[in-house]
Amino acid sequence: MIEKSFIIEIKEILNKARNQVYKKINNIMTTTYFKIGKRIVEQEQKGKTRAEYGKSLLKTLSSELTKEFGKGFSVRNLEQMRKFYLVFQKTKTVSAKFELSWSHYIFLSRIENEDERNFYEIESIKNNWSLRELKRQFDTALFEIVALSKNKQEIKTLSQKGQVIESPKALIKDPYILEFVGLEEKSSFSENELEQKLIDKIENFLLELGRGFTFVARQKRFTFDEEHFRVDLVFYNRFLKCFVLIDLKIGKLKHQDLGQMMMYVNYFDRYEKTEDENPTIGIILCKDKNDTLIELTLPKDTQIFASRYQTILPNKEELKKLLEERE
Numbered sequence: 426m427i428e429k430s431f432i433i434e435i436k437e438i439l440n441k442a443r444n445q446v447y448k449k450i451n452n453i454m455t456t457t458y459f460k461i462g463k464r465i466v467e468q469e470q471k472g473k474t475r476a477e478y479g480k481s482l483l484k485t486l487s488s489e490l491t492k493e494f495g496k497g498f499s500v501r502n503l504e505q506m507r508k509f510y511l512v513f514q515k516t517k518t519v520s521a522k523f524e525l526s527w528s529h530y531i532f533l534s535r536i537e538n539e540d541e542r543n544f545y546e547i548e549s550i551k552n553n554w555s556l557r558e559l560k561r562q563f564d565t566a567l568f569e570i571v572a573l574s575k576n577k578q579e580i581k582t583l584s585q586k587g588q589v590i591e592s593p594k595a596l597i598k599d600p601y602i603l604e605f606v607g608l609e610e611k612s613s614f615s616e617n618e619l620e621q622k623l624i625d626k627i628e629n630f631l632l633e634l635g636r637g638f639t640f641v642a643r644q645k646r647f648t649f650d651e652e653h654f655r656v657d658l659v660f661y662n663r664f665l666k667c668f669v670l671i672d673l674k675i676g677k678l679k680h681q682d683l684g685q686m687m688m689y690v691n692y693f694d695r696y697e698k699t700e701d702e703n704p705t706i707g708i709i710l711c712k713d714k715n716d717t718l719i720e721l722t723l724p725k726d727t728q729i730f731a732s733r734y735q736t737i738l739p740n741k742e743e744l745k746k747l748l749e750e751r752e
Contacts, residue, residue, distance in 0.1 A: 428674030431435040455523035540584035547587035565602035569744035605629040649673040667703040674711040
C-alpha cells in the first residue's frame with residue numbers, strides 16, 4: 426500500500442514546480458509589457474502633434490498586433506502598458522524582475538503617491554497578497570495608518586523596505602480594520618460574537634494582523650490557586666519569536682482591562698514561553714481608549730498595547746489630509 430505521506434510529498438513537488446513556472450511566465454509577460462510601454466512612449470515623443478499622433482499610433486498598433494497575436498492588444502490594454510512604463514520608469518529598468526502579476530501592476534499604476542505605491546508593491550511581494558487582498562489593504566488605508574505613526578524619514582523607509590518588524594511597537598496597528606467580520610459600526614454585538622466572527626474569518630484576521638502570525642488558541646485557559654482565566658485569542662509571531670495575546674473589549678478601555686492583560690502576559694512569560702523565545706506581547710482591541718489612562722497605568726517600555734478597531738472601512742481622504750498636515 427502506498428504511503429499517504431509519499432503522495433503528499435509528490436504533490437508538494439508538483440505544486441512548487443507549478444508556482445515556479447507561473448512566476449517565470451508572469452515575469453516574462455510583465456517585463457514584455459513594460460518594454461512595449463517604453464517603445465510606445467519613445468515613438469510618441471517623435472510625433473509633432475503628440476496627442477493626435479498617440480491616438481493614431483495606438484489604433485494602428487492594436488490592429489496589427491491583434492491580427493498576428495490575437496486578443497490582449499486592444500487600445501485600452503496598450504494604454505495600460507504605456508501608463509505602466511510611465512509610472513514605474515523611475516524605479517524599474519527593462520531588465521527588472523517583476524514579482525507580481527500584470528493585474529497587480531495595473532492596480533498599482535493607479536496609485537499616484539510614489540511612496541504609497543512602492544509600499545504596496547513591497548508588501549504584496551513580502552506577504553504574497555492576491556490582487557483581492559492588495560485592494561483590500563489599500564481600501565483599509567494600511568499605508569496611511571502605518572505612516573501616521575512614523576516621522577518623515579521613516580515614511581521614506583516604508584516606500585523602500587515596507588514594514589520592518591524589529592520591535593513589538595512596529596507590529597501594532599491603530600486602528601485595526603475588521604470590516605470583513607460583517608458587523609455594522611452602530612449595531613450592538615457582544616465580545617463573544619466578535620470573537621466568533623474573527624475565528625470564522627481567521628484567514629482575513631491573520632492578514633490584518635500583519636506578517637508572521639500563526640493562530641495558536643482561542644479561549645486559552647490557565648489556572649492558579651483554583652481560579653480559571655481565559656485569554657480570548659493567542660497567536661505566535663515567527664519574526665519576533667514570541668506569543669501575542671489578544672483581548673477583545675466592546676466598549677471603552679478601562680484600567681482594569683490593562684491590569685488583566687498584564688496578568689495574562691506575566692503568566693505566559695513565566696509558564697508558557699521557552700528560554701529562547703522573546704517576552705510575550707499583549708494587545709487589547711477596544712472600541713475606544715484614553716491614551717493618558719494607558720500611559721499612567723502601564724509601566725514604561727511595556728509589551729502591552731491598546732488599539733482601536735473599526736468594523737467599517739476608514740475614510741482614506743481624511744487620513745491622507747492628516748498625513749499632509751504633518752509634513
